[in-house]
Amino acid sequence: MKADPKGVMTGAFFIDGDHACAEGAIAAGCRFVAGYPITPSTEVVERIAERFPLIGGLFIQMEDEIASSIAIQGAAWAGKKAMTVTSGPGFSLMMEHIGLAAMTETPCVFVDVQRAGPSTGLPTLPAQGDMMQARWGSHGDYGIIAVCPNSPQESFDLTIKAFNLSEQYRVPVLVMLDECVGHMTERVVIPPADQIEITPRRSWEGPPEGFLLYKPDKDGVPPMVKAGDGYNVHVTGLTHDERGYPVMTAAVQEKLVHRLVNKIRLNAEAIVEFKEDQVDGAEVMVVSYGITSRVAIPAIEQARQEGLKVGHFRLITAWPFPKRRIRELSAKVRAFVVPEINYGQMVHEVERSLGRTVPVVPVSHGGGSVHNPKDIYGAIVNSLKG
């Protein structure tokens, strides 16, 4: 379906990634945001607080991130598209509730504008250190989706995508921004509402009799209902059967967790998105995401000018990881170079995906700034020296 014109601020703007993310949420139909201030994400909720009252949205600054991350789930079960926004320390606090959303299959969006950690770290400076946490941060096994914008325009576009994926798969979706993209001001084009495709809530339209809240459709995703419509739903974080009732047995656990994991894993081909540049015949493949993908460009250009065949593979979805495509591309590649503003996180996924021993060179640092392109260039050149 098309976006609601009431919320869409059609036009061309000069705004930063945080602001663009807020507009993306509004365009996607989000009308409930619960958040807590934390640098460098605060501008997202500040803009939401300004925009919501006149477009029928409700923003509430909750008392902490734990409250925010579950208030959005209450709102989702009342039928709303809901989002919360945070950075590293808040992201850590939200982990239990990301697991709750995965377990109860509650569609909602979590935005993490990453800053240098661990702990309080460097609140105003960029990093990409939460990428593994995005996949594995909550206890237990579940599938999750994460997207990585590399510009304010993508902050707008991929936030819409995040909402759409969340509705499609009844799963929490993470928007992994970083402080640099979040605070970078660039041109953002917001199209007319009828050019924005949004995914509606997968609702069960039938009668309550015989309805099973957790009985999946063919793609492994169960249709949803909301409170107040007479379905007498029961939603619990305990291991549950198709009725939603807690059943404390290993057999039910296996059935449920198997489906939660495979809901994303088996639909990965439909979910993953990436951008490729000159990957055919590449000798060296740079795999990057977020702001680092832009910092890598001058390094790649320079190496190409010197005659090296360098491909650039950019993750749009970090999770699920495009394992199959990376493996495919590795056939003739002599080395992979993975620059990240962390001490090596997505590089492990690249290594894991490769079918044979191909050197994988991380370009890591502790965060607080973007890479110096020279370091990426150096890694590209040295990667071929065996």
Add this chain to the structure above:
Amino acid sequence: MTEESMDVDVSMPTNTVEEYLRMERMPHIWCPGCGIGTTVNCFVHGLEASGLDLKKVAVVSGIGCTGRVAGYLKLDSFHTTHGRAIPFATGLKLANPELKVVVYSGDGDLVAIGGNHFIHAARRNVDMTVILINNFIYGMTGGQVAPTTPVGATASTAPYGNFEEAFNLPYLAESCGAVYVARWTAYHVRHAAKAIKDALLKKGFSFVEILAPCPTLYSRRNKLGDGLDQMKFYAAASEIQNDADTKTVGLSFQGKIVVGKFVDKDKPTYLDAMNTFYVQKFGDRYAPYKG
């Protein structure tokens, strides 16, 4: 009486409580002599008396023995994470103000781990009813000390006796802004049912504390007998003082229990305050938020 009895219909009606329960999940998990089931009867009676549209009633609970109530009620029910029923309920209510949202949880869940959320929801006067079953202990996990455990009582994590002061819950609720505050015990079934009815019909943050026995852990550890002994104690030690100053209704170990309706006042709810504010600010440009 015998003359009338010939004209009397002696067919047995069904137990109306069962209409509100997910009977396929019976028997429940609560111990013999546990008072939680008793409070569920009070809730059902209060809900029935309120006349509320059951389709619009949603129950949210946290983790613990009382938290299991949500799973047994045949209403839209949400069994959330430990301590976080109130913020979930806030999201549910603010996203659809037509819902009547009830938080039904235990003392540890609502005022220990959930303490921060309790005080803020009361401060905001979010329109919800919080039913707190106080058994002075963390029951589900085996009897640990709670912020409501009286000084001198023992618990598994206070094996030599608890020396921490306990919360005076009605005082806490009132001081944070709750518009309706009452305390009853599982013995006072009719009062509790009426309090729940009044709390459900009250606009704003309404709070009902109901003391209930935990025979397996609190009573047994503290040599207080079984559930019935605790209920008899409630009957003997309770004193009804409606409109008591909540500062004075703190509880001590096996001491006097002041019960009653302590606070019943009116204040704009969170959404009322929001809409009034924005109408003033934006005039006709603002459409009052209805969900």
Add this chain to the structure above:
Amino acid sequence: MAETTPKKKGLGSVVVNAERCKGCAFCVEFCPARCLEISEQYNAKGYHPPVLAAPEKCTGCNMCGLLCPDFAIYGFMFKKKKK
């Protein structure tokens, strides 16, 4: 399910689901008419459910039903038959 056959005496009677009872005796202790007693019988779990020992005293007030934590007993008032 063992049910007490309602007698025509008294203003009401009770229905006991003996198998659900966990023997807490709240109903027996707090019945305002003191017409319930703990039975000599026991159910499959070994608990002694209540029995309406003095049916003529039962008013059908349903205090027992309100008190019972196991939903194992409830009281009801006899209605006049419609003529």
